[in-house]
Amino acid sequence: MMKKSFFVHAALIIGGIITLFPLLWMVSASFMSRGESTTFPPHVVPHAATIAQYRELFIRLSVGRAFFSSAFIAVIATLFSLLFNSMAGYAFAKLRFRGRERLFGLLLAGLVIPAQVGMLPLFLLMRALHLVNTYWGVIIPSLATVFGVFLIRQFMLSVPQELLEAARIDGAGEWRIYWSVVMPLARPILATLAIFTFMTTWNDFMWPLIALTDQSRYTLPVAIASLTAEHSMDVELMMAGSVVTVVPVLVLFDGLQRYYIAGLMVGSVKG
Secondary structure (H helix, E strand, C coil): CHHHHHHHHHHHHHHHHHHHHHHHHHHHHHCCCCCHHHCCCCCCCCCCCCCHHHHHHHHHCCHHHHHHHHHHHHHHHHHHHHHHHHHHHHHHHHCCCCCHHHHHHHHHHHHHCCHHHHHHHHHHHHHHCCCCCCHHHHHHHHCCCHHHHHHHHHHHCCCCHHHHHHHHHCCCCHHHHHHHHHHHHCHHHHHHHHHHHHHHHHHCCHHHHHHCCCHHHCCHHHHHHHHHHHCCCCHHHHHHHHHHHHHHHHHHHHHCHHHHHHHHHCCCCCC
């Protein structure tokens, strides 16, 4: 038993080191002076920590503008996605209407279609609506997703129907039931969906690259990628840009972690 416990703890420690080391080295390299991270043998920690790379990113290269673009797009897309996906999920789970199951099955069939296939017709649609090179042209495709509707619907199915019937007897309409009864119960799954949506929108590279033609509107992944061509040998600058990209996602995950775990556990325990 002692040997088994030792190997379990050793495996957890080794796994944690392997998982976290690239992230820790990325942070460390971002504080190194130029060229220090490419020396041999490689340095793990900077000899003299400096914020010169971050200063260059935000002052000379104006990455702060790209950070604002990414933050605006990700926050707006996440908030509206929670609203629209939860409304659709509630309707598919709790409202009875003709063709409900067939329509939901048709939506699920969309999961097997790669997103890249729809980018050309989506771009033509955004161009027809005069939304190319606008933030809304990037945001609108993320406002509702098949995965989001499916995730919310599966949770809504677990909400007791008796609870909704009791609210209807008390005179509550469907909107009141949705907003005041169901939404407070759905906080764990909404937090889970918020994390997935924010991460997907924040890290998205392909669609913003297609939809945004003005360099001043570039999101952070697109702006960092454009810096790679100009500063391909400046590893420390690239690591600083990567840190700026990763930190907001880590902060969001840490803030919603307990709701996220609760959302993942939904449906795993009955009764």
